[in-house]
Amino acid sequence: MDEIEVPPFFLCPISLQLMKDPVTVSTGITYDRDSIEKWLFHSKNDTCPVTKQPLLPDLTPNHTLRRLIQAWCTVNASHGIQRIATPKPPVDKTIIQKLLKDASDSPNLQLQCLRTLKSIASESQTNKRSIESSGAVKFLASVITNATNSCLDDDVELELKKTAADEALSLLHTIHLSESGLKTLITQSNQEFINSLTKIMQRGIYESRAYAVFLIKSLTEVADPVQLINLKTDTFTELVQVLKDQISVKASKATLQSLIQICPWGRNRVKAVEAGAVPVVVELLLDCKERKPCEMMLVLLEMLCQSADGRAGLLAHAAGLAIVAKKILRVSTMANDRAAKILLAVCRFSATPAVVQEMVQLGVVAKLCLMLQVDSGSKAKEKAKEILKLHARAWKNSPCIPHNLLASFPNTT
Numbered sequence: 248m249d250e251i252e253v254p255p256f257f258l259c260p261i262s263l264q265l266m267k268d269p270v271t272v273s274t275g276i277t278y279d280r281d282s283i284e285k286w287l288f289h290s291k292n293d294t295c296p297v298t299k300q301p302l303l304p305d306l307t308p309n310h311t312l313r314r315l316i317q318a319w320c321t322v323n324a325s326h327g328i329q330r331i332a333t334p335k336p337p338v339d340k341t342i343i344q345k346l347l348k349d350a351s352d353s354p355n356l357q358l359q360c361l362r363t364l365k366s367i368a369s370e371s372q373t374n375k376r377s378i379e380s381s382g383a384v385k386f387l388a389s390v391i392t393n394a395t396n397s398c399l400d401d402d403v404e405l406e407l408k409k410t411a412a413d414e415a416l417s418l419l420h421t422i423h424l425s426e427s428g429l430k431t432l433i434t435q436s437n438q439e440f441i442n443s444l445t446k447i448m449q450r451g452i453y454e455s456r457a458y459a460v461f462l463i464k465s466l467t468e469v470a471d472p473v474q475l476i477n478l479k480t481d482t483f484t485e486l487v488q489v490l491k492d493q494i495s496v497k498a499s500k501a502t503l504q505s506l507i508q509i510c511p512w513g514r515n516r517v518k519a520v521e522a523g524a525v526p527v528v529v530e531l532l533l534d535c536k537e538r539k540p541c542e543m544m545l546v547l548l549e550m551l552c553q554s555a556d557g558r559a560g561l562l563a564h565a566a567g568l569a570i571v572a573k574k575i576l577r578v579s580t581m582a583n584d585r586a587a588k589i590l591l592a593v594c595r596f597s598a599t600p601a602v603v604q605e606m607v608q609l610g611v612v613a614k615l616c617l618m619l620q621v622d623s624g625s626k627a628k629e630k631a632k633e634i635l636k637l638h639a640r641a642w643k644n645s646p647c648i649p650h651n652l653l654a655s656f657p658n659t660t
Contacts, residue, residue, distance in 0.1 A: 251326050257316050260297050261286060268334040269313050270306040274298045277309050280334070284372030289423055306373065337373040343381040351386065358407065361390070361414040368421050375422040383418075384428045388440050390415040395443040413455045416447065420458040429469045432462075438474075441466070441482060448485035457498040460489055464501040467508040475509045483515070483522040491527045499531075503543040510550045517554060525551055525560030525567075532570045541578045545571070545585035552589050558597040561589070568593070568602075572611040580624035587630035590615070594634045603638050607645045619657075632657050 259266050259279035268280040274295040278286075286292050287304060295302050313333075320330040343364070350360035364383065368375045394412035397405060424432075432440050444459040451459065463486070467475060483506075490502045506524065509515050528544050528551075535541050548571070551557035561567040568590075575586045590611065593602065606612050618631040635642065636657045 251323055251328075254319070256312070257319065259283075265331075266312070266316060267331045269309040269316070271309050272307075273303040273305060274300050277312060280306060280371065280373070288372045288376065288425075304376070335370060337371060338367050338377055340377050340381050343367070343378055343383065347381065347383055347386050350390075354407075357390070358411050358414060361411060361418060365414065365418050365421060368418060376425075378418075378422055379424060379428050383422075384424065384431050387415040387419050388432055388443075391419075391447070392439050392443045395446040396439075412447070413452060416455050416458045416462070420461055424465065426469050429465055433466045433470050433474055438477075442479065445479070445482045445485050448489055449481075453494055456489060457495055460486070460498050460501045460505065464505045464508070467505050472512070476512050476514055478509060478515065478518070480518050480521065483518040483524070487519070487522040487524045487527055490524075490531070493531075500540065500543070503540070503547060507543065507547050507550065510547065513554065516551055516557060520551055520554060520556045520560055525557055526564050529561065529564045529567050529570055532574065533566060538578055538582075541574060542582050542585070545574060545578075545582050545589070549585045549588045549592075552592045555596065558593055561593065562597060562602060568606060568611055569609045572609065572614045575614050575618060575627075576621065576623060580627065583618070583623045583627035584630070587615075587618070587627040587634070591630050591634050594637050598638065600641075603641050606638075607642060612642050612645065 253265060256277075257265055259269075259282045260276065261278060261282040264279065264282075266277075266279040269277050270280045270283065271277045272283060272295060274297070276295055276297045278296075283296075283306065286296060287302065293302055294300060313331075317330055317333075320328045324330070346360045346364055350357045364378060368378055391412045394408040397408050441463070444463055447455050447459040463482075486502050486506055490499055490506075493499055506519060510519055525548070528548050532541065532544050532548075535544065548557075548561070552561055561571075571586050571589050575583050590606075594606075612635070615631040615635055618628055619635075623631070639657060
């Protein structure tokens, strides 16, 4: 490829790679199918990358350009260029609908049909959209809920149902549901689907637990507040358990995002605290060195510390205050702000004489003084100053505060 010049119109405008399946979008620009489908469906963009104009989801195959590219590959075969294969056309919806009907009519064919659908979905983003638009979402949800609610005495049949549920859950994850597809899963008439995901997190296999978390994260992004407030305590318990088990980096990130999404409401914060979220997050913070996960943990911890039980959980952990202070000036400006918010909540509402003294001994007060001397972010700096003023009398003459930081201590007169 480096020895020859590739015609620029053979390259995808997004990736600048040789197009294998050129398609033209509604704005008249041609892209490689894989690149534009990822842009539209996986990354959930709705504008043309080149013109920035709104895009319709219709993709028209550019057969003329594909043949030109194939001919160019053939001419340049001596340079090591391999001829691109003629792409398979998107699957016909009638085939998908027949598979769904066969799976509904015959439980014995259900597992086979699900695996065929999964194979179809793996071929292209267009196939994934076709599966969703053919009515597969409700069917897949029913397979999952039936399996998790089943009380069969026949172990073989029960195992088949569980295997089918695992395949259905994997397929729902694979097709990257649109917003409307996700809302189908979380309507009032289908609230039991969340309960089914909770049961899978509780006793499912590793992959299914992860897929359940990914789906819950996506569902919390499109659900309305009433639906989120009505989540059961068991859902919080299993999310915290997944976070504690650290089954994968992606699953942990999705769990943190889910908890952040559902904890702005006081009732949900109480459920998360009762599920043991505070000590789990503190333990994870102790070993966390990556910026983004640290930020998310501090965001969640700050939400939970808005409740009295959340602050009590933080103070009950031997490393609670220390790890929050340690992350200040070590992660990011945003982390500084969240950590300062946590400490401010403790100092305002839970600062017993023992806690005030502990903050000096752990070096928390010294870190707050340091925040006033360096670029820690204007919001974080204001919170640090407020904390120091709240307990100025107790801390002012403490021998634990370095002499070089005493000048930074706020004047309370």
